[in-house]
Amino acid sequence: MSTTPVKVTVTGAAGQIGYALLFRIASGALLGPDTPVALRLLEIPQGVKAAEGTAMELVDCAFPLISSIDIFDDPKAAFDGANVGLLVGARPRTAGMERADLLSANGGIFGPQGAAINEGAASDIRVLVVGNPANTNALIAASSAPDVPSSRFTAMTRLDQNRALGQLSQKTGVPVSEIKKVTIWGNHSASQYPDIFHAEVAGKPAAEVINDQAWLENDFIPTVAKRGAAIIEARGASSAASAASAAIDHVHDWVLGTPAGDWTSAAIPSDGSYGVPEGLISSFPVTSEGGEWKIVQGLEISEFSRGRIDASVAELGEEREAVKALGLL
Numbered sequence: 001m002s003t004t005p006v007k008v009t010v011t012g013a014a015g016q017i018g019y020a021l022l023f024r025i026a027s028g029a030l031l032g033p034d035t036p037v038a039l040r041l042l043e044i045p046q047g048v049k050a051a052e053g054t055a056m057e058l059v060d061c062a063f064p065l066i067s068s069i070d071i072f073d074d075p076k077a078a079f080d081g082a083n084v085g086l087l088v089g090a091r092p093r094t095a096g097m098e099r100a101d102l103l104s105a106n107g108g109i110f111g112p113q114g115a116a117i118n119e120g121a122a123s124d125i126r127v128l129v130v131g132n133p134a135n136t137n138a139l140i141a142a143s144s145a146p147d148v149p150s151s152r153f154t155a156m157t158r159l160d161q162n163r164a165l166g167q168l169s170q171k172t173g174v175p176v177s178e179i180k181k182v183t184i185w186g187n188h189s190a191s192q193y194p195d196i197f198h199a200e201v202a203g204k205p206a207a208e209v210i211n212d213q214a215w216l217e218n219d220f221i222p223t224v225a226k227r228g229a230a231i232i233e234a235r236g237a238s239s240a241a242s243a244a245s246a247a248i249d250h251v252h253d254w255v256l257g258t259p260a261g262d263w264t265s266a267a268i269p270s271d272g273s274y275g276v277p278e279g280l281i282s283s284f285p286v287t288s289e290g291g292e293w294k295i296v297q298g299l300e301i302s303e304f305s306r307g308r309i310d311a312s313v314a315e316l317g318e319e320r321e322a323v324k325a326l327g328l329l
């Protein structure tokens with residue numbers, strides 16, 4: 001076992017995703033069974049007491065990998081020396097709130113957190129933004145951290161990826177372990193494009209195995225893209241354990257690498273690949289090696305896919321313009 005603990009800062013630690021996430025991190029699922037973790041929980045002052053309760057339960061689990069648990073209500077203190085930042089806490093949309101209000105409220109959270117990361121995080125800091133609107137919140141955080149490479153700021157579309165795998169497995173009867181190269185393009189929103197045209201199901205092209213364009217267009221794509229709303233409708237609360245699980249998958253694969261012969265999806269700053277304007281934090285097919293995401297290149301994009309990708313990327317462009325107009329970039 002290595003001896004230096006990795007400092008993992010989790011914001012929104014007392015929330016429902018935080019409650020599902022912290023115990024998985026502590027069990028070794030995030031960074032592997034040999035890496036000790038120093039947990040740093042960030043909450044707003046009103047959330048600190050509940051975070052203390054969660055910390056008590058973490059102590060009560062006697063996880064061998066946990067070297068310390070500290071709780072903060074100040075982002076500068078919480079991100080001091082952090083190696084991994086899981087930015088979960090966000091301002092949810094409430095009744096009557098316009099998109100500009102939501103972007104502005106979240107700018108007030110992700111701007112200062114980005115600045116705190118810039119000021120005090122470790123030089124290898126890797127950030128995953130989960131809190132919605134995740135892609136644009138990640139953009140705000142990155143732009144508030146000019147000394148940190150922008151490639152260290154990512155947003156989560158792994159839940160969408162996992163949802164797509166789950167749907168494909170249910171449709172084909174093939175286990176998830178035999179479904180590869182699914183892609184989520186664009187924004188973590190209903191405009192996202194879950195793409196199976198390069199995917200493989202039990203070694204065969206997924207589109208051939210399914211051979212049902214109507215199912216793809218009218219069932220699969222909307223089911224994946226609107227799954228968040230369907231969970232809220234069914235559970236009376238938004239996805240929590242599945243979101244936490246996807247966050248674990250994202251950081252695990254980023255740090256430890258993606259398996260050979262497959263890829264995953266993550267929202268990362270665009271380098272202009274596939275016509276996505278440079279700098280937008282958009283979801284791509286990616287692999288990770290040596291702790292760096294790389295966009296899978298050279299995929300053929302059909303006209304159908306092009307239209308879907310462009311629509312979601314256009315939404316990201318509008319969000320970027322909206323936060324620029326609010327002075328947040």
Ligand SMILES: NC(=O)C1=CN([C@@H]2O[C@H](COP(=O)(O)OP(=O)(O)OC[C@H]3O[C@@H](n4cnc5c(N)ncnc54)[C@H](O)[C@@H]3O)[C@@H](O)[C@H]2O)C=CC1
Pocket residue numbers: 011012013014015016017018042043044046047088089090091092109129130131132133134156157159160188238239240243
């Ligand atoms: N990207 C994705 O795939 C998904 C994103 N989400 C998003 O994740 C976010 C969190 O979801 P839940 O845990 O269910 O929400 P929640 O409301 O249960 O918890 C959020 C927590 O964040 C805290 N918080 C708010 N502002 C903060 C700040 N400035 N610093 C630190 N903590 C702060 C709150 O006190 C609360 O404890 C939401 O924005 C939700 O929409 C949820 C599911 C999937």
Ligand SMILES: O=C([O-])CC(=O)C(=O)O
Pocket residue numbers: 132159227228229231238239
């Ligand atoms: O839809 C929501 O509010 C939560 C979310 O992002 C998801 O479940 O994908």
